[in-house]
Amino acid sequence: MPFWKPPVEWASLGLDPVALTIGPLALRWYSLAYIAGILLGWWLLKRMVRRPGAPMNQGHVDDLVTWCTLGVILGGRLGYVLFYDPATYLANPLRILLLWEGGMAFHGGFAGVILAILLYCRAKGLSVWRVLDYVAVVTPIGLLLGRLANFVNGELWGRVTDGSWGLIFPDGGPYPRHPSQLYQAGLEGLLLLLILSLLFWRTDARLKPGLLGGLFVGLYGLFRFLVEYVREPDAQLGTLATGLTMGQTLSLPMILFGLWHVAQSFRRPPARA
DSSP, X not given: OOOOOOOEEGGGGOOOSEEEEETTEEEEHHHHHHHHHHHHHHHHHHHHXXXXXXXXOHHHHHHHHHHHHHHHHHHHHHHHHHHTOHHHHHHOGGGGGOGGGOOOOHHHHHHHHHHHHHHHHHHHTOOHHHHHHHHHHHHHHHHHHHHHHHHHHTOSOBOBOOSTTOEEOTTSOSSOBOOHHHHHIIIIIIIHHHHXXXXXXXXXXXXXXXXXXXXXXXXXXXXXXXXXXXXXXXXXXXXOTTSSOHHHHHHHHHHHXXXXXXXXXXXXXXXXX
């Protein structure tokens, strides 16, 4: 008789979305993930610009991090409102300001960061393509920590699975589900960070304008598109008429743009080291 092991209850892992409580204030792991992602990205960027041929100096990094922080928060929130739940926020627009309730979209945050970098580079006369390359290398840090925080929160779980690795999440019904948050943390976060870091530190990829940025966009889009097959679609949207989820629909242009961007990077003259 084959050995059967009952699925693990997420609640049995002892995870608490609240990291620290001070009086009436509750500091959540999700908030800490954003803060840690920004600080670690800041630290790594400061080290990266010490290499010869950097498109900006350390003073630029300090300013740029502030611009990107605003871009990711505003873009992520507005992206969620527009793409995933417009009806709810149209009925009560003031809820858009309640960031602590959750509701952030990567694709919106991505657009917000791109816009922030474009505006900053124009104001300072910096190369947009090369600054984007440097920011692309550190962005997976935030993705890794954010997805781990999603898992700690017991949210954004996957579809039902009969695999032994499935977990029963509190709001996911009685059936085990893919821990898709961990898949995304591993692919969009850790693996993407390793690939881009290896290329930056061990090759001359940083001197090819647009190469690292294009790889980030294309690989993120690919990883997200694949994981969406085992991730539960947003309840208010479900699977779209095309047979794809909203996450897949938004990722397809990223894959195509990333491929085009990588091809273009080999046509641009390399930067000087």
